[in-house]
Amino acid sequence: MFKFITHTKNFLKFFYIISKYRILTENEQFITPTRFRIIGIIGEAIFYPKNLFTKTDISFGMRLAELFQNLGPIYIKFGQSLSTRPDLVGIQVAKSLQILQDKLPPFDFSVVKDKIEARFNQKINEIFIEFDERPIAAASIAQVHKAKLRSGEMVAVKVLRPDIIPKYEKDIHFLEYCAHIIPKFLPKIKRLKPTEIIFVFRQTMQMELNFRIEAASASRIYDNFVDDDMLCVPKIYWQYTAQDILITQWIDGVSIYDHCSISNLGIKPKNIAANIAVIFFNQAYRDGFFHADLHPGNIIIRPNGQVSLIDYGIVGILPESDRLAIAEILHAFLNRDYIRVAHIHKRVNYIPQNTNLDYFAQSCRAIAEPIIGLAINDISIGNLLGQLFKVTEEYGMEMQPQLLLLQKTMVMVEGIGQSLDPNINMWQLAEPWIKKWAAKNLSPEAKLLRLAKNIINNLL
Numbered sequence: 001m002f003k004f005i006t007h008t009k010n011f012l013k014f015f016y017i018i019s020k021y022r023i024l025t026e027n028e029q030f031i032t033p034t035r036f037r038i039i040g041i042i043g044e045a046i047f048y049p050k051n052l053f054t055k056t057d058i059s060f061g062m063r064l065a066e067l068f069q070n071l072g073p074i075y076i077k078f079g080q081s082l083s084t085r086p087d088l089v090g091i092q093v094a095k096s097l098q099i100l101q102d103k104l105p106p107f108d109f110s111v112v113k114d115k116i117e118a119r120f121n122q123k124i125n126e127i128f129i130e131f132d133e134r135p136i137a138a139a140s141i142a143q144v145h146k147a148k149l150r151s152g153e154m155v156a157v158k159v160l161r162p163d164i165i166p167k168y169e170k171d172i173h174f175l176e177y178c179a180h181i182i183p184k185f186l187p188k189i190k191r192l193k194p195t196e197i198i199f200v201f202r203q204t205m206q207m208e209l210n211f212r213i214e215a216a217s218a219s220r221i222y223d224n225f226v227d228d229d230m231l232c233v234p235k236i237y238w239q240y241t242a243q244d245i246l247i248t249q250w251i252d253g254v255s256i257y258d259h260c261s262i263s264n265l266g267i268k269p270k271n272i273a274a275n276i277a278v279i280f281f282n283q284a285y286r287d288g289f290f291h292a293d294l295h296p297g298n299i300i301i302r303p304n305g306q307v308s309l310i311d312y313g314i315v316g317i318l319p320e321s322d323r324l325a326i327a328e329i330l331h332a333f334l335n336r337d338y339i340r341v342a343h344i345h346k347r348v349n350y351i352p353q354n355t356n357l358d359y360f361a362q363s364c365r366a367i368a369e370p371i372i373g374l375a376i377n378d379i380s381i382g383n384l385l386g387q388l389f390k391v392t393e394e395y396g397m398e399m400q401p402q403l404l405l406l407q408k409t410m411v412m413v414e415g416i417g418q419s420l421d422p423n424i425n426m427w428q429l430a431e432p433w434i435k436k437w438a439a440k441n442l443s444p445e446a447k448l449l450r451l452a453k454n455i456i457n458n459l460l
Contacts, residue, residue, distance in 0.1 A: 010174040017070060019043035021063040022051055061096025064089075068100060073140030073164070074171040074205070076100050081201055084408035088197075104161075106138035112145065112159050119242045126150075127240065131157075140164075141208050141313070146250060153249070155237065156310075158211065160244035165209060172202055204405075208313040211246035217289075218248070218312040224287045231279050232308040251308045253300040256416065267305045270421035275307050277429050280413045284316070284406060285323050292316040292405040294412040296419075316405035321348070324441065326406075331435065338364040352396050363391045 018024060024040025044051040056063070068079030082089050083097035112133075113124050124131060130148035136156075137144045141164060145157045179194040207213050215236045222233040235249035254261040262269055276299065283290035291298075293314040300308040318326075325348040332340040338361040345351045351360065417424045 010170075014071075014174075015043050016047050017067055019047045019051070021067045022056060023060075023063065023067065025051070026056060026060065059092070059096060061090075061093035062099075064093060065096050065100055068097070072167070072171070073102075073104065073161075074168050076102055076140055077205065077208075078175065078201060081197075081204070081408075084411065085197075102139045104138055104140055106135045106143050107161060109133040111162055112143075112157075115159055115245060116157075119245055120240060147247075149237075149247075155247050156234070156250050158246040158248070160209065160211065168205060168209060172198070172205065175201070200405075204314055207315065210243050212241060212243055214311075214313045215241045215246055215248075217315045220289055221283065221287075221291065221309075221312065221315075224283070224289065225279075228282070230275055230307065232302060232306050234308065234310060248310075251300050251302065251310060253302040253308060256296045256299040256301055256420070259420070262301055265301070265303055265305065267301065270424065272301060272305070272307065273417040273420035273424050274429060276416055277413055279307060279309075280409065284318055284409070285327060288318040288320060288323055290316045290318070290406070290409060292409050294409055294416065296416060299416070314405070316409065318403075318406060322403065325350070326403075327441065333364070333368050334435070336365075336368070338362070338368070355395050360391075360395055363394070367391065 019040065022040070022044065024037055025044060041052070065079060068075045079097050079100045080102065083094050083100070085094065089097070116124050116127070120127065127150065128147045129150050129152075132146045135143040135145050140161070142158050142160050145159070146154070147157050148154050175198050176195070179198040183190045183194060207217070215238065218233055219236055221231075222236075225231045225233065232251065234251055237247040237249075240247040254265070256262075256272070259269055262272060276294075280290065280294070291309050291312060291314075293311060294309070298309060298311045300310060302308055325344060328344050329341055332338070332344065339357065341364045342351075342355075342357040342361040345360065346353060346355060346357060417429075
């Protein structure tokens, strides 16, 4: 009761906005329980009585996107995270949420100047000989300026928005409370682990709000690719890094959106698509540590054709156990060994132990057969995910929170690949890499080595 009272203001604000957008009374995606529909009618009668006598032509997904946009930056981020969960919100709603724009008006340069001088106890002109007061980008968390250090090096200066942390704490506490109480009224939602979804979202936001963590993440990926010239990770200037300020190497190049400029550099877009896929495979499956915000705005193509990834605020960590399981599953899919896919799912507890494996294998066959051998432009990723999540629901498979970022990033990589080369086939691209990785990690010798390692660790 005390928590409810604490969140009363948030509930009233939320109630007002969901009434405006008819979230509880008009939706084509969900069956709203009668008691919630009645609450929605009451809200509209109080705040928007005209809604009771008219119908809207705007889809539920678009109205939900507008709702998040109006609630502020943290909800925009949350809406973006939901856009990767068609199992939770439905395919059409997930597509609608993808339009959410993480852009806000820039804050004043005086704030930037004061932050830098206070953090490093130096005048701004003692650190920089040039500093563009106009930000090159302004988003919900931070804004970025171009500058030149006294050493002559061009850098990107990222500065956290003022007052964003207290706003985040207030909003995340409210979301956590909602995730706790909603399953009490809608028990079917428990399977989707709403509290864990918000927990993962909190972890993601905490990484984004601490630039030291972002710097450490970039440094780790740099070390993982130190002998691989396929990827350029911007240099971190640690002496000018704080929780709310991050200074990195400025990367010259062209946007991955600009296919014409890429071609003018003498680079084949399909080669870029293949390189990005291989970079992702290496990060996720070789290293278990991957850039998890691979939208096109974070990918720059350098004049020499090298791929550079920027903004390491969101990264994913994939434990070895999950990497091995996923590699085995993908390997089995590529070999069309669907009963093995089913056995692996059962062994790693991705499905209940009482699942009928023959039926599950048949469902996996129905999903995979249309994919293998087809170009990606002949496959609807949304429909494919819809089929996968339908199987998830049918067999009681619980979503694994640690795989959410991986799933989201996979979809992003596939989308980028399709935009660069409509005929790309990600399955064919992944096949030699997966087989090579499997030969190294799934051989009897590798399994014996892991067993010995586990025994030693347990004895120590």
